[in-house]
Amino acid sequence: MKSFTALILLVLLCSNALRVSGDIGTATSYNPPYLPTRCGGYSQQFPESGFFAAVSDGLWDNGAACGRRYRVRCISGPRGSCKNGEITVTVVDFCKNTPCPAMMLLSKAAFSAISSIPDANINVEYTEI
Secondary structure, three states: OHHHHHHHHHHHHHHHHHHOOOEEEEEEEOOOOOOOEOOOEOOOOOOOOOOEEEEOHHHHHHHOOOOOEEEEEEEEOHHHOEOOOOEEEEEEEEOOOOOOOOOEEEOHHHHHHHEOOOOOOEEEEEEEO
């Protein structure tokens, strides 16, 4: 019975590992004011969806990240905070905090679409699109 249980657990773990098709990082939310940004100052650069992000050094690429779009989904978080589904965010800023608390700081709208716990640190899968 123990070997059967171990086999089932192994199959479940492997099936979840196969679902990851992008890079893995961390995300949290950040609060307004969102302006000025390092990607255009006070210009109107925010997507209509309200799904945008500030990124840390790892994604910033000396400012080349401005305007990049990422498909993001929550893969783990505290107390089962992940919601199903994925979102698309546009990079509009560089993380203003030193050190940056996560790889991606998501707007409140974007974060609440993938996490049920505000201001949590979550693990995400992300892919540039």
